[in-house]
Amino acid sequence: MSKKKKGKLRADFRKNHQSRARNNDLTRRFTGDSDAAGDEAGRERVSGKGGLTRKKTIAGGEVVEDASGTMVLPEIDRDQCVQGRVLRVQGLVSTVLTDEGRTRACATRQLLKQLSTELRHVVAAGDNVWVRPEGEQEGIIERVEPRHGVLSRTSRGRRHLIVVNVDQVLIVVSAAQPRLKPNLIDRYLVTCEQAGLSPIVCITKTDLVDRADLMPITGVYDQMGYDVRLISVVDGQGIEPLKESLAGKETVLTGQSGVGKSTLLNAIDPALSLRVQTVSTETDKGRHTTTTAELYPTGDGGYLVDTPGIRQFQLWDVIPEEVAGLFRDIRPFVSKCRYADCTHTHEEFCAVKDAVADGWIDARRYESYVQIQAGDDV
Numbered sequence: 001m002s003k004k005k006k007g008k009l010r011a012d013f014r015k016n017h018q019s020r021a022r023n024n025d026l027t028r029r030f031t032g033d034s035d036a037a038g039d040e041a042g043r044e045r046v047s048g049k050g051g052l053t054r055k056k057t058i059a060g061g062e063v064v065e066d067a068s069g070t071m072v073l074p075e076i077d078r079d080q081c082v083q084g085r086v087l088r089v090q091g092l093v094s095t096v097l098t099d100e101g102r103t104r105a106c107a108t109r110q111l112l113k114q115l116s117t118e119l120r121h122v123v124a125a126g127d128n129v130w131v132r133p134e135g136e137q138e139g140i141i142e143r144v145e146p147r148h149g150v151l152s153r154t155s156r157g158r159r160h161l162i163v164v165n166v167d168q169v170l171i172v173v174s175a176a177q178p179r180l181k182p183n184l185i186d187r188y189l190v191t192c193e194q195a196g197l198s199p200i201v202c203i204t205k206t207d208l209v210d211r212a213d214l215m216p217i218t219g220v221y222d223q224m225g226y227d228v229r230l231i232s233v234v235d236g237q238g239i240e241p242l243k244e245s246l247a248g249k250e251t252v253l254t255g256q257s258g259v260g261k262s263t264l265l266n267a268i269d270p271a272l273s274l275r276v277q278t279v280s281t282e283t284d285k286g287r288h289t290t291t292t293a294e295l296y297p298t299g300d301g302g303y304l305v306d307t308p309g310i311r312q313f314q315l316w317d318v319i320p321e322e323v324a325g326l327f328r329d330i331r332p333f334v335s336k337c338r339y340a341d342c343t344h345t346h347e348e349f350c351a352v353k354d355a356v357a358d359g360w361i362d363a364r365r366y367e368s369y370v371q372i373q374a375g376d377d378v
Contacts, residue, residue, distance in 0.1 A: 066146035067195065068161060072115055076130055076142045086127040086141075088294040094123050094141060096131055097297070104139040106131055112144065124161035125293040125305065126250075150195055151252055154314040163252045163293050163305050168198040170246075172255035172264065176208040182217055184256065186327075186368040187313045189226070193326040194318060200227045200245065202253075204260040207232040220362045224328045233260065233267045243268055250303040252293075257309025262290055265306055272296055274306065314377050323373045324352070329361050330369055345370055 060075030084098035094106045106129075112122050123129070123141060131139040147164040154160065171188045173180055185201055192199040201221055203214060211230060218228045227245075231238040246268065253261040262274040274290075293307045324330050324344055336351035337344065344352035355361045 064146050066148065067150040068147045068152070068164065069118060069159070071144070071146060073146070074109075074111060074143055076132075078130070081130040081132050081142055082139075084129055084131050085295065086123060086125055086129060088125050088292050089121065089123055090292050094129075096129060096139065096141070098131060098133075098139075102137075104131060104133065104137055106139040106141050108141045109143075112141070118159050120155055120158040120160045124164050125295055126164040126166060126303075128165065149197055149250070151191065151197065151254065152195075152316050153191070153310075154316045159316050162254065162307055163295075166197070166250045166252045166303075166305060168200060168249055168251050170200050170202050170251055170253045172202045172204060172253050172259045172261050174205040174259040175203050175214060176205055178256065178258050180217070181256065182364060183368045183371065184313060185221075186365065187315060187372065188254065190318065190323065190326045190372065191313075191315060193328070194322075198227075200229060200242075200251075202229045202231055202242070202264070204231045204233070204264060206230045206237060207234045217364075220329075220365060226328075231264065233263055236267075239267050246298075246302065246304065248298075248300045248302045250305070252305035252307060254307045255309065256311060259309070261309070262306055265296070265304055268304065269296070269298065272304075312377050315372070318372075320373050320375065323369060327365070327369055329365055330355075333361070343373065345373065 062073050064071050064073060082098045082100055084096040084104070087095045087097050087103070089095075092107060094108065096104050096106050098104060108123055115122070123144060124147075127147065128145040129141045130143040130145075132142050133139045149166040150164045151162045151166065151169055152159050153162065169188065169192055171185055171192075173185055180203070189199055189201075191197075201218075203218070206214065214230065218230070221228045229238050229242055231242065233239070253265065255261060260276075262276045265272055266274055266276070290306050290308045293305060296304045296306065298304060318326070320343070321341075324334050330344070330352055333351040333355045334342075334344070337347070338349035339347055342350055342352075344350050347353075352361065352366075356363055356366045
């Protein structure tokens with residue numbers, strides 16, 4: 001995180017936040033009177049100042065660059081506020097666990113919502129915030145602190161923060177029901193590489209298949225140094241070692257619907273008693289049970305984060321030229337290509353393609369790279 005400036009800030013605000021009322025009877029009033037119509041048009045002109053200005057001076061505060069981009073940190077009266085952690089965000093209401101041990105349903109300060117940002121929502125699950133209490137159980141989020149450990153994706157052309165301020169990502173996929181999607185694993189791994197998060201690849205429902213059939217794919221990830229776990233809630237395989245890996249850390253569970261994220265959380269901590277559903281027998285797809293990302297404090301000082309199942313994971317802020325460097329198995333060969341701008345897809349004298357042909361790079365992983373590099377969605 002880098003600090004940019006303090007003091008009076010000239011901040012960008014969202015466009016079209018305000019609208020100026022226009023007269024709807026211009027035609028009736030000025031038919032045949034061109035001079036009057038011209039005067040009225042001048043008064044209706046959209047100006048860079050006044051009610052429709054897109055900038056605003058904020059007295060006090062600072063602007064910083066953090067893991068989620070540029071943040072404006074407005075000055076607040078700390079004597080009137082308490083610190084807290086956002087447990088979940090539903091619509092316009094954020095549930096915050098404050099340092100005083102109280103859970104408050106909080107709205108967000110209008111200033112924060114008006115600031116121009118590339119984020120889909122200005123407050124995300126996991127945020128550290130300052131809250132101005134209102135009554136016994138409510139409050140106003142006055143400021144969001146700088147973030148680290150951000151898991152995000154692209155949604156409707158903007159950045160969707162799934163969860164922030166976490167240490168590691170548990171990438172949950174199922175061996176069956178629904179079927180295993182290695183390309184989805186690769187997309188999460190690329191995001192973790194970019195964000196500096198520690199990934200754990202967790203394959204659930206291993207009791208439904210012959211575990212030996214999983215060895216080819218788990219072996220590829222093992223060779224790259226990724227932590228891969230085979231889990232079965234039915235027979236308890238892998239549950240206890242996984243608990244040890246999560247102790248005292250802040251871990252987000254993510255993956256498609258139906259892979260068993262909530263079931264796995266219940267196995268890790270039975271006190272959670274999260275609602276679960278079965279996979280559709282007609283479509284072999286999961287049913288949405290978890291509707292929003294939610295933090296669950298653990299007794300050892302950590303957090304477990306359950307997230308809604310995803311059907312599509314579109315990477316955020318990854319350009320085609322960066323993709324090869326985010327694949328651990330492809331990265332060592334990039335500098336050996338003849339051409340500095342090699343895309344490793346169609347060029348001759350490409351070290352990456354040669355490594356695939358010679359078996360140094362797994363062919364399926366290479367196909368995943370080509371798909372991501374081309375911008376295709378999963």
